[in-house]
Amino acid sequence: MIPIAKPQIGQEEIDAVVGVLQSGMIAQGPKVEEFEQAFAEYAGSGYAVAVNSGTAALHVALLAHGIGEGDEVITTPFSFIATANSTLYTGAKPVFADIEPDTFNICPAEIQDKISPKTKAIMPVHLYGHPADMKAIMEIAEDHKLVVIEDACQAHGAECLGKKVGSFGTGAFSFYPTKNMTTSEGGMLTTNDREIAEKAKMVRAHGSKVRYLHECLGFNLRMTDIAAAIGLAQLGKLTGFTAARQKNADLLSTGLKDVSGVSVPVIKEGCTHVFHQYTIRAKKRDELGAFLMENEIGTGVHYPIPIHKQPLYKELGYTDSMPVSEKAAAEVLSLPVHPGVSEADVQKIIASVKEFYARE
Structure with missing residues (x-):
């Protein structure tokens, strides 16, 4: 049987996991930080924040940008449902814009038609690993002062005009087993904005920067060092x-x-x-x-x-x-x-x- 997907796991990943287990630091720790730094460098972004799924990366990105009740986020209807559901989690409303027939990605002209006074963000998906038209999308966002959150969950390393996806706006990547690289389960938010990165780190950890001091409503969306160790080995491949x-x-x-x-x-x-x-x-x-x-x-x-x-x-x-x-x-x-x-x-x-x- 030729399977539609097959994770490529080797001895490097096995050794990395064993090393973490032997270290005793198996929750979020130094390996997560190392993975964040390595992935930010790979993606061409200033910062990366590791979380426990691609869905969590989308959710955290929206919350870090202050998207919430009464806001609208324009996105594609042709994607995995997590793309739109992440907007629902915040209390905002997904607004769908149709796709281009050749790339299957969101159509910039359709985005333009769906902008309203409630629109706060555009969430393009780089579907199947082909970049959305980021030049046009970023121009629309700039004209209307909108946030861009890139669903790059299927597009690790894809480029548009010489720039990696996830580095135009705030990016969200998935490391699910079927993706181009895996951590077993996991996700990553990428950004060039230090404030967004710091807010994202708080949101993923119960709204806390300092232990037992909780400054905002947050969640437990952290990545483990076990997952990060797998991710570092996979990133190298x-x-x-x-x-x-x-x-x-x-x-x-x-x-x-x-x-x-x-x-x-x-x-x-x-x-x-x-x-x-x-x-x-x-x-x-x-x-x-x-x-x-x-x-x-x-x-x-x-x-x-x-x-x-x-x-x-x-x-x-x-x-x-x-x-x-x-x-x-x-x-x-x-x-x-x-x-x-x-x-x-x-x-x-x-x-x-x-x-x-x-x-x-």
């Missing part, structure tokens, strides 16, 4: 992981670009795609997925139901149509691209997709 993903993606696109019924991923000029997912548009998507599964090739649909169509959001009164997102949800199919996929695996995937459409 991330460049190689990314290169393997990009190589596999290039082979897939070369092999599938002329297949009728398939549209391969695009890479916009000035962008570096890190291929958290290799996602095609596919005619007869569900039938193709079933055929590939029969041939022991895992696939995924990211995402089958746009957020505004989820039962929770229907209950909250969301009724807007998002036609581009809704069409994408019916057509997208992710194929294995992770570093554990061999060249022989890639050729099997290509041959199987071609075989499916040759039967048409």
